[in-house]
Amino acid sequence: MDDINYEQHAGNGYLNQPLSYDPEMAEVTQGTPMGELLRRYWHPIGLVSHATETPRKVRALGEDLILFRDLQGRPGLVHANCCHRGTTLYYGKVDQDGLRCCYHGWAFDVEGRCTSQPCEPEGGRGRQKIRQPWYPLKEHYGLIFAYMGPPDRMPMFTKYECLEVLEVDEALEANDTSIGSGGPVIVDCNWLQHYENVVDPYHVPILHGSFSGTQFTEQMGSMPHVEFEQVELGIKVTSLRPLDGNRTHRRITMAVLPTLRVVPSPRVSEFARVSSIGWVLPIDNTSFRIYTCGRIREEGTMADGRSRLNGKLWEELTAEEHQKYPGDYEAHSGQGAIAVHANEHLGQSDAGIVMLRRFLKNQVDTVAAGGNPVGVSFNKDDLPIIFEAGNYTLDEPYDR
Numbered sequence: 334m335d336d337i338n339y340e341q342h343a344g345n346g347y348l349n350q351p352l353s354y355d356p357e358m359a360e361v362t363q364g365t366p367m368g369e370l371l372r373r374y375w376h377p378i379g380l381v382s383h384a385t386e387t388p389r390k391v392r393a394l395g396e397d398l399i400l401f402r403d404l405q406g407r408p409g410l411v412h413a414n415c416c417h418r419g420t421t422l423y424y425g426k427v428d429q430d431g432l433r434c435c436y437h438g439w440a441f442d443v444e445g446r447c448t449s450q451p452c453e454p455e456g457g458r459g460r461q462k463i464r465q466p467w468y469p470l471k472e473h474y475g476l477i478f479a480y481m482g483p484p485d486r487m488p489m490f491t492k493y494e495c496l497e498v499l500e501v502d503e504a505l506e507a508n509d510t511s512i513g514s515g516g517p518v519i520v521d522c523n524w525l526q527h528y529e530n531v532v533d534p535y536h537v538p539i540l541h542g543s544f545s546g547t548q549f550t551e552q553m554g555s556m557p558h559v560e561f562e563q564v565e566l567g568i569k570v571t572s573l574r575p576l577d578g579n580r581t582h583r584r585i586t587m588a589v590l591p592t593l594r595v596v597p598s599p600r601v602s603e604f605a606r607v608s609s610i611g612w613v614l615p616i617d618n619t620s621f622r623i624y625t626c627g628r629i630r631e632e633g634t635m636a637d638g639r640s641r642l643n644g645k646l647w648e649e650l651t652a653e654e655h656q657k658y659p660g661d662y663e664a665h666s667g668q669g670a671i672a673v674h675a676n677e678h679l680g681q682s683d684a685g686i687v688m689l690r691r692f693l694k695n696q697v698d699t700v701a702a703g704g705n706p707v708g709v710s711f712n713k714d715d716l717p718i719i720f721e722a723g724n725y726t727l728d729e730p731y732d733r
């Protein structure tokens with residue numbers, strides 16, 4: 334063994350067993366650092382149309398919940414398991430005042446107050462003390478947002494200018510199919526793998542521009558000159574590319590807290606300000622989904638923005654085609670259920686990832702120290718947030 338040639342064996346698999354992921358960044362359940370950061374914001378948990386008199390299962394940030402709408406029209410979101418003896422409220426019945434458990438008939442209003450205990454003497458003398466765990470909701474942008482954090486830190490609901498100010502021929506459309514994931518509605522890997530992709534413009538000419546054919550415009554297939562910048566609410570990525578006639582294409586995408594993808598259409602080669610926002614909802618540590626709201630014109634729908642590979646939508650591809658024409662889903666889920674961060678080799682082109690992680694870590698630390706993270710506001714007079722994201726044409730030659 335003395336004469337082993339270490340140079341020759343460098344990188345040998347036996348000597349390089351996988352390390353682990355970074356729990357501080359990846360885990361989202363209550364009490365974890367990232368879970369507590371995320372719980373300081375409002376997150377979409379369904380479409381407005383999902384809250385009906387038929388209870389609906391929702392899983393968010395590792396918690397099983399039931400969404401419903403009482404017959405007065407108020408939406409409610411409660412823990413799935415009844416606080417009496419724990420059966421699921423999925424089998425409950427909705428009435429004028431709330432949701433009634435199938436097992437012994439305890440009923441709860443949209444704020445979890447127990448309004449009836451039919452098996453108890455006098456309909457439940459102590460029921461005033463009982464609350465089914467519940468979360469505050471807000472309906473906006475065609476979506477239902479929940480605040481799952483500490484009640485004394487509940488911020489104002491954040492509005493965004495790109496969804497508040499519409500042209501006369503535009504309307505808003507909400508979508509729950511994980512547009513932008515490049516794959517199924519529920520993606521079977523950690524949310525951060527997708528979120529980091531928003532600040533990874535170098536994969537565009539490879540994965541989307543050449544490896545699997547051209548998914549976006551031709552121009553998106555060229556290697557951009559990229560600038561990363563930390564801004565107040567997240568990371569801004571500027572990609573510059575040459576255009577005909579001494580002009581330059583400037584594309585700005587942003588990853589904004591808590592989980593927003595502010596990504597202009599990659600299929601537009603001329604000017605367009607960002608027209609949609611995607612909220613990446615961590616379902617739990619190893620799955621996520623994306624809710625989107627965007628401005629559409631009469632002739633289009635949000636679903637028109639879905640990628641095609643080999644001319645087909647993701648679900649239409651055969652197993653062979655998935656291997657031959659991978660997209661974002663294949664790349665992100667291919668990193669594993671949770672990417673093994675300790676085994677990565679980050680390069681210069683990963684500067685955006687490094688910046689995003691550092692930014693998130695700062696916010697995690699702020700929350701852990703008792704502070705409020707960026708973008709959280711308690712001022713009801715705040716104006717909608719304006720994003721710089723979009724595709725722009727500069728009348729100046731590309732000289733990078």
Ligand code: FES
Pocket residue numbers: 415416417418419420434435436437438439
């Ligand atoms: S378990 Fe729900 S009422 Fe008994």
Ligand SMILES: [Fe+2]
Pocket residue numbers: 530536537540541661
């Ligand atoms: Fe991508």
